[in-house]
Amino acid sequence: DSxxxxxxxxxxxxxGQRVTLRCSPRSGDLSVYWYQQSLDQxxxxxxxxxxGEERAKGNILERFSAQQFPDLHSELNLSSLELGDSALYxxxxxxxxxxTDTQYxxxxxxxxxx
Amino acid sequence: xxxxxxxxxxxxxxxxxxxxxxxxxxxSVNNLQWFHQNPWGQLINLFYIPSGTKQNGRLSATTxxxxxxxxxxxxxxxxxxxxxxxxxxxxxxxxxxxFGKGNQVVVIP
Numbered sequence: 001d002s003x004x005x006x007x008x009x010x011x012x013x014x015x016g017q018r019v020t021l022r023c024s025p026r027s028g029d030l031s032v033y034w035y036q037q038s039l040d041q042x043x044x045x046x047x048x049x050x051x052g053e054e055r056a057k058g059n060i061l062e063r064f065s066a067q068q069f070p071d072l073h074s075e076l077n078l079s080s081l082e083l084g085d086s087a088l089y090x091x092x093x094x095x096x097x098x099x100t101d102t103q104y105x106x107x108x109x110x111x112x113x114x
Numbered sequence: 115x116x117x118x119x120x121x122x123x124x125x126x127x128x129x130x131x132x133x134x135x136x137x138x139x140x141x142s143v144n145n146l147q148w149f150h151q152n153p154w155g156q157l158i159n160l161f162y163i164p165s166g167t168k169q170n171g172r173l174s175a176t177t178x179x180x181x182x183x184x185x186x187x188x189x190x191x192x193x194x195x196x197x198x199x200x201x202x203x204x205x206x207x208x209x210x211x212x213f214g215k216g217n218q219v220v221v222i223p
Contacts, residue, residue: 002159033210043200043213056210088155094209100144101209102162108155 003027004093004106012112018079021109025072025093031055032074033094033103034066038087049074050097081113116141116205120214127191127221135186135217137201145204146177147211148186152197160186160199191221 003026013019025032034046045058049068060066063081068074078085088108094101117140127133139146148160161168165179172191177184188195198218202211 031209035211042215043202045210045212048210056208058210090157092211097209100164102147102159103145103209103211104159105149105157108157110155 002104002106004091004104006089006091006106006109008109009107010110010112012114013081014114015081015083017081017113018077019081019111021076021078021089021091021111023074023076023091023093023106025074025091026104029093029095029104030072031094031097031101032068032072033092034060034074034076035090035092035105036087037090037108038084040084043090046076048097055097078111083113086111086113116143116203116212118201118203118212118214120199120201120217122217123215124218125220127188127195127219129191129193129221129223131191131221132187132189133191133219135188135199135201135219137184137186137203137214139182139184139201139203141205142179142182143203144206145202145209145211146184147202148175148184149200149202150195150197151200151216157200188219191219193221193223195219196221 046060048056092103161175198216
């Protein structure tokens with residue numbers, strides 16, 4: 001158990017809908033990262049937050065947004081869903097925003113868009 | 115962006131055999147991690163190893179940063195070692211991990 005929690009574990013929805021994925025980092029960790037794992041693109045970085053502020057953006061679509069709350073949990077919002085958004089979404093956390101921290105991954109949320 | 119190549123892409127092992135997985139990367143890195151993704155999809159952190167050698171039970175890893183590669187050794191493999199092994203690196207200046215395509219390992223009894 002990495003100490004990172006994600007809910008829900010599975011999500012099935014229809015095209016055009018909007019969903020919210022939730023992540024709670026390990027106790028004491030201030031930075032949260034979101035990654036997407038799809039058959040087409042493999043595992044890719046989406047976005048990073050540190051202590052409530054956005055720190056880095058990767059290949060995140062404009063239909064996707066994220067935020068980190070004062071209690072440090074983070075939410076990833078996916079809107080106008082398309083079939084291609086079906087994927088496993090992971091969050092990871094680290095103690096700092098630094099370059100040399102080990103990232104610990106949550107169990108993931110499996111999103112299926114029908 | 116940084117390129118990460120893992121080899122071999124697929125590996126079938128007899129239980130008890132040893133194996134070596136390789137990760138080549140195209141630029142200098144400050145972070146290199148090896149992960150095991152089990153059949154349930156969970157990403158288990160194996161090693162944080164931007165340089166040097168580490169061992170954890172039957173697994174060990176070596177990163178030669180100056181030559182831009184890392185190796186993961188699995189000794190006396192067990193069926194529970196089956197899954198996909200990912201190498202992920204973060205280039206200098208940030209901690210955004212870039213993943214390779216993985217090594218699919220199947221250990222047969």
